[in-house]
Amino acid sequence: MTMHGAAGSGPTSSDLYDAATDAFRRWRSDDDSALDELVRMMSPVLWHVVRATGLDREAAEDVVQNTWLTLVRSGESVRDPQAITRWLCTAARREAWRVSKAATRTRPVEDDVIDARLPVQSSPEGQVVENDAKIQLWQALARLPERCQKLLRIVAWEPRPDYSSVAEGLDMPIGSIGPTRRRCLDKLRGELGSAS
């Protein structure tokens, strides 16, 4: 059994994308354990892709599961194995927006705009709280407009996401995603600069 520390190696790591592509290829050629590997390495990424849409934790878990079921049922439709991570992220994001829009009709979706205070630490990594850089980044993010917070959280997990699925969920024209991303990153950099 191969263990991948992919979740810890960072979302933009090309190692993760290569490993996912490789596992998907092997699963396609009837290696069932490769699906296990793929699920373990990509589920944490999908978690963040889904949470970035504002879904609560329970609903997010359902969406992640449903995304995988969709892949298992229609894996043949993924033509290019190299597109597997993009396919998964896009499918997860679309399903998350769909669920979150249905949910807002009956109950408010969890407030996903971050608070300037530090959140209650929910991971065992207590040392994170003491990390000045993280605190500064959190506070800088909290000072950004809501739209920037949402967009940056999305693109943090996928450097080049499928813009149509992002635009649809954020109610923004597709053409403005790129420029907004640019502006938000500059604003964040500015906030970080002025804080230090």
Next chain:
Amino acid sequence: MTTTDDELLRSVADLYTAYDPAPPDLADGVLARIAVEGLEIEYELLTLVERVDVNAGIRGADTATTGTVALEFAGTAYRVLVRISAAEGGGRRIDGWVLPTVPMRVFLGPAGEDVTAHTPLTAYSDLDGRFEFSAPMTGEVRLWLLPLAAAEGTGESPQSPFVTPPFRV
């Protein structure tokens, strides 16, 4: 200090990883759902060979919550014994044994068509082939059993998974 876009986004991702970590059992839940998916195609359906109502009074909706029921299912390679009894807190519990005693992952889920809409409960059989669900769902359920890969080095490949017919808890 200059930070590239990628570095900046990387630290945003790290931040969320720390503050909003994925549940530790996220991938296990996914794998459980996938395992149950397609059960009619790949799973061997066991047959009920014996049903014993231990200390059952009059069969009915009320007595069904107090009596103990023992079921035995059999297939080509495995035999599964299931005992459904009253739990201490007033609910039900399921004790099971599977023979031969190959390590297995056991799922308990509703028997309906929409089984994949639910996350099944998961248990593992121990060295004696025993498994349990101390707080099972009630109603029509089934058990899906997946023999796990044989121990490293034995060279044996795992047997096919199998499923019980629906039974009532």
